[in-house]
Amino acid sequence: MKRYAVIGASSGTGLVLVHQLAGEQNAVRAISRRPPDAGPLIEPFAADVTDAQSLAQALDGEFDAVFYTVDIHGLFKTREEIRAVMFEGCRNAIRAVAKNAVGPKFVLLSVIGAHRPSWMWWILNMSKPGMQRNILEREQVLKESGLSYIICRAPKLNDGPGGLVTVAATPAQHELDMKRGIPRADLARALILAAVRAPVNTIWDVFCDAAGPTPDWLQTA
Numbered sequence: 001m002k003r004y005a006v007i008g009a010s011s012g013t014g015l016v017l018v019h020q021l022a023g024e025q026n027a028v029r030a031i032s033r034r035p036p037d038a039g040p041l042i043e044p045f046a047a048d049v050t051d052a053q054s055l056a057q058a059l060d061g062e063f064d065a066v067f068y069t070v071d072i073h074g075l076f077k078t079r080e081e082i083r084a085v086m087f088e089g090c091r092n093a094i095r096a097v098a099k100n101a102v103g104p105k106f107v108l109l110s111v112i113g114a115h116r117p118s119w120m121w122w123i124l125n126m127s128k129p130g131m132q133r134n135i136l137e138r139e140q141v142l143k144e145s146g147l148s149y150i151i152c153r154a155p156k157l158n159d160g161p162g163g164l165v166t167v168a169a170t171p172a173q174h175e176l177d178m179k180r181g182i183p184r185a186d187l188a189r190a191l192i193l194a195a196v197r198a199p200v201n202t203i204w205d206v207f208c209d210a211a212g213p214t215p216d217w218l219q220t221a
Helices: 012-023 052-058 079-098 119-127 131-143 184-197
Strands: 003-007 027-032 042-046 065-068 105-111 149-154 156-158 167-171 181-183 202-208
Touching: 003 012, 003 052, 012 027, 012 042, 012 184, 027 052, 052 079, 065 079, 065 184, 079 105, 079 131, 105 131, 105 184, 119 131, 131 149, 149 184, 156 184, 167 184, 181 184, 184 202
Parallel strands: 003 027, 003 065, 027 042, 065 105, 105 149, 149 202, 156 181, 181 202
Antiparallel strands: 167 202
C-alpha cells in the first residue's frame, strides 16, 4: 500500500484527490486547517500552511509523494495574505519534506501560463495582488530544493463529472486563457498519474483536449 499526503485537502481539487487516492486503496494523510472526515484509509491532520511548525508535524513520516494543492479563495485579499499562503506556505511544505532522509516526490498543482503574460494574468493580479509572482517563485523554490518534483499547471477548473474528454499534457508552454479547462476529477487523476509515472523534475500543462496530446505517463489504457 502506498502512502500519500495531500496539503489543501478540505475542498476543491485537494478533496477530490484525497477521495480518489483512498478509493484506489492508498493511505492518505489529509492536511488542512479544517481537514475532511476520517475514513478507513483517510487520516485527517489539522495544520496551517502558514505555520511552519504545524506543517512540519503534519508531514512527519514517510510518504511516496506529497501533493500541494492549496489555493487562496475570495477577493480583496491583501498582498501579504496572498504571499503567506501561495508562496510561504508552499515553501514551508517543501522545507518540511526536504528534512526527511529520503524525500518523497513533491507534486505541485500550479497554474497554466505562469511564465507568460496574458490578459487573464493581468485580471488575476488585479484581484489577487502578486499572484503570478508567487506562483513563479514557489515553482523556483521547488526546483532548487533538491527534491524530486513534478509541477502540473492547470487552466480554469470546473466541477464536472470528468472522464468525458481526453486529458492532455504538454511541457509548459501555453498562455492562461478562457479556452482551456479541466474538471477537478480529471485533474486529480492526472496528479496521481504524475506522481506515479511522470518523469521527475518536469513541468506540464494539463488540460482537457479531445485531440490530445497524451504523453505515455498520462495514458491509462
